[in-house]
Amino acid sequence: MEFVQYEQQGMVGMITIDRPNALNALNSRVLAEMGSAFDEIDLNAVRCVILTGRGDKAFVAGADIGEMRSLSKAEGEAFGRRGSELFRRIETFAVPVIAAVNGFALGGGCELAMACDIRLASENAAFAQPEVGLGITPGFGGTQRLGRLIGLGKAKELLYTGNKIKAAEALALGLVNAVYPGDALMGEAVKMAEKIASNAPIAVRAAKKAVNDGIEADMDTALNIEAKLFGQCFESEDQQNAMTAFVEKRRPAPFVNQ
Ligand code: CO8
DSSP states (O other): SSEEEEEEEEEEEEEEEOOOGTTTOOOOHHHHHHHHHHHOOTTTTTTTEEEEEEESSEEEBBBOOHTTTTTHHHHHHHHHHHHHHHHHHHHSSSOOOEEEEEEETTHHHHHHHHHHSSEEEEOEEEEOOOGGGTOOOOOHHHHHHHHHHHHHHHHHHHHOOOOOEEEHHHHHHHHSSSOOOOHHHHHHHHHHHHHTTOOHHHHHHHHHHHHHHHHHHHHHHHHHHHHHHHHHHTSSSHHHHHHHHHHHOOOOOOOOOO
16 A cells, blocks of 8 residues: 555554655545555454554645545535545444544544544644635534534534644543643553553443444433443453452453454
8 A cells, every 4th residue: 555554563453644745635545545454454353443644743634635626516525425434434443443643633634533432642733624714614524523522612613713723722622532742642542552452352342332323322222222232241251251350359361352
């Protein structure tokens, strides 16, 4: 792949968008290669994924403006759908995905980060949905996910003004989970990914599914979704081992059920 790298480190998968000359902007090829990178992940071994951008300047500075410039109405809609489908796949991917936001996360870059489960940012990160200044709306889920993450009032302000916010403000708004010095970001992302990977994979996957499916439903349906996933955990060897170890006051054996 030309613009996306994938590697596995133990139980953690690392996807890097590698187009630093264009600040990792998302063109059709990058989107296709990101899809291939997610295809490559061995879910029998990987328990958490980290997504980042190459370099210390940008996570992703948006969808590729040069490529979008001459799209027709139908092509624009198709391009938006292609990105949206990929981002939805990331949002609903079986295992958690952490965005390590190492700089600009603008437009499609902010939308990509928001499709991930957790966002960790470097101190130089900056976030915006500047699309209205380019004559378009966000097209990769930004009008939907921003309000769900930070509340509609502030989301509408950011969507209508296109204003850029720094990492500290993104943290205060709950758009990111934590902010670190640039040289500490990847280490902290790996630490969190390994912590997630050390827990029972079946339980982590079920928790992700319960949150994702439940948020779209009314409370009674959502609690039913949780009950079913909760129940399923009781069929695993890991649940038996971990609870028996607790009762017997010893450490559980490493988790085995993927
Ligand atoms: N697309 C294409 N190329 C880009 C992009 C981008 N989004 N961002 C940066 N680049 C390129 C620049 O053109 C430049 O290339 P070159 O060296 O060949 O001239 C290179 O990256 C470096 O950029 P700059 O020289 O501009 O670097 P600066 O440090 O001066 O500025 C900024 C950095 C502030 C990040 C600036 O590059 C910028 O404003 N970029 C655009 C940010 C933006 O508006 N992003 C939103 C794009 S719209 C979008 O994402 C919509 C998503 C939904 C799509 C729906 C489809 C229908």
